[in-house]
Amino acid sequence: MRWMHAAGRALLVAAVVLAGYAGFGVRADAGGGAASERRGPLTLVTAGDLTDYLSPLLDDWNRDHPDERVTLVELPDSADETRAQMISELRSGRDRFDVLNIDVAWTSEFAAAGWISPLERDRFPLDAFLRPVVDTATFDGRLYAVPYVTNAGLLYYRKDILDREGEQPPRTWAELARQARTLAPKYGLDGYAGQFLPYEGLTVNATEAVHSAGGSILRDDGARVTVDSDAARAGLRFLADGVRDGWIPREALGYKEEESRQAFQDGRLLFLRNWPYVYADASAEGANVAGRFGAVPLPGPAGPGASVLGGSNLAVSSRARHPASAADLISYLTSERVQRRVLTEGSLPPVRAALYEDPELIRAYPYLPTLRQSVLSAVPRPKSPRYDQVSLAVQAVAQDVMALRQTPEQAAARLARELGTISRRG
Numbered sequence: 200m201r202w203m204h205a206a207g208r209a210l211l212v213a214a215v216v217l218a219g220y221a222g223f224g225v226r227a228d229a230g231g232g233a234a235s236e237r238r239g240p241l242t243l244v245t246a247g248d249l250t251d252y253l254s255p256l257l258d259d260w261n262r263d264h265p266d267e268r269v270t271l272v273e274l275p276d277s278a279d280e281t282r283a284q285m286i287s288e289l290r291s292g293r294d295r296f297d298v299l300n301i302d303v304a305w306t307s308e309f310a311a312a313g314w315i316s317p318l319e320r321d322r323f324p325l326d327a328f329l330r331p332v333v334d335t336a337t338f339d340g341r342l343y344a345v346p347y348v349t350n351a352g353l354l355y356y357r358k359d360i361l362d363r364e365g366e367q368p369p370r371t372w373a374e375l376a377r378q379a380r381t382l383a384p385k386y387g388l389d390g391y392a393g394q395f396l397p398y399e400g401l402t403v404n405a406t407e408a409v410h411s412a413g414g415s416i417l418r419d420d421g422a423r424v425t426v427d428s429d430a431a432r433a434g435l436r437f438l439a440d441g442v443r444d445g446w447i448p449r450e451a452l453g454y455k456e457e458e459s460r461q462a463f464q465d466g467r468l469l470f471l472r473n474w475p476y477v478y479a480d481a482s483a484e485g486a487n488v489a490g491r492f493g494a495v496p497l498p499g500p501a502g503p504g505a506s507v508l509g510g511s512n513l514a515v516s517s518r519a520r521h522p523a524s525a526a527d528l529i530s531y532l533t534s535e536r537v538q539r540r541v542l543t544e545g546s547l548p549p550v551r552a553a554l555y556e557d558p559e560l561i562r563a564y565p566y567l568p569t570l571r572q573s574v575l576s577a578v579p580r581p582k583s584p585r586y587d588q589v590s591l592a593v594q595a596v597a598q599d600v601m602a603l604r605q606t607p608e609q610a611a612a613r614l615a616r617e618l619g620t621i622s623r624r625g
């Protein structure tokens with residue numbers, strides 16, 4: 200709306216005031232009109248609920264809202280498959296989904312495509328959320344979703360082994376590589392793994408390596424390609440070195456979140472890059488490594504590295520049958536009471552800032568301060584309507600680097616060319 204002169208803006212404001220907000224959270228000018236006041240049953244669609252915590256939360260809502268009951272639709276747990284299935288449903292024009300739990304990575308694409316409705320900012324307590332997460336829910340200056348869960352990568356390490364060796368958890372890549380190379384084999388373990396199968400998880404891991412080295416892939420929300428740099432090459436080289444020198448096991452090239460978690464949890468890995476949900480699973484009674492591991496910020500070349508900002512946002516489908524109920528459900532799921540349960544029952548990082556400073560929660564989840572710091576310093580993904588193409592290009596190149604088919608130099612140059620084409624296309 201930058202192009203609008205003052206008179207135009209005043210007219211628009213007047214029009215919005217006249218049309219009125221629906222008052223239920225979904226903007227009346229989103230095309231819904233009176234429809235945005237509709238109430239009734241809902242469907243909430245989400246990626247796989249890995250910690251099985253959502254049903255009880257929805258049962259409580261359903262008990263209190265017998266006429267607005269929510270049906271949960273769980274899609275596969277990989278980011279890309281979830282996106283593909285949601286999009287195929289949204290493109291078909293059916294109205295099966297009302298509320299969408301979308302990865303922060305895809306929010307701009309869904310907004311630009313018109314699949315989700317803009318929301319009324321005042322309806323949601325955005326000031327109570329961690330600041331960087333709110334930005335992931337906006338596109339083109341408008342709010343299109345409400346932050347629900349945030350995420351930042353952590354380095355999990357085997358505390359029992361490092362303690363026995365008199366070692367501290369690694370703060371730099373060199374320390375990580377040395378410990379992974381020397382200690383892991385001594386204890387019959389593999390060294391280091393992350394999410395290295397080509398999908399959004401590999402984009403995240405490669406981006407983190409590049410950012411940790413002080414580089415970037417794109418700037419200005421995708422408008423400027425910056426990957427052909429020494430720092431970006433150093434990031435890619437960290438991953439390639441791990442495979443070449445054997446401290447990243449070949450098997451890890453097929454890992455998504457769950458496979459890598461399992462490897463660590465079974466006691467097969469010394470180090471793992473993964474999201475905070477792993478903390479609870481790996482601490483559970485019966486887990487091989489329960490009580491024997493810790494989590495620290497991701498390392499970088501000369502000190503702490505940088506995580507990618509993960510998480511998901513709740514949006515109202517533009518075909519929602521009952522938008523007013525949809526907005527209420529979003530308020531419920533992002534309320535402080537439910538956000539606390541997102542942490543305690545779902546082991547997922549909440550978006551409400553106050554919870555990270557709650558002494559009782561810090562006692563129960565000692566990694567909370569580390570996590571808060573990692574979220575606040577995490578790097579958001581570009582807000583590009585074509586982020587899916589960007590991600591595919593990054594994955595393909597990172598896969599070739601890790602399969603040792605291309606050098607980091609060749610890969611960075613190729614990625615710069617491909618991203619240049621994508622940014623020119625639109």
Ligand code: GLC
Nearest residue numbers: 278302304350399400509510
């Ligand atoms: C986690 C993150 C999400 C990311 C995905 C990649 O689900 O929350 O933002 O895109 O992992 O696999």
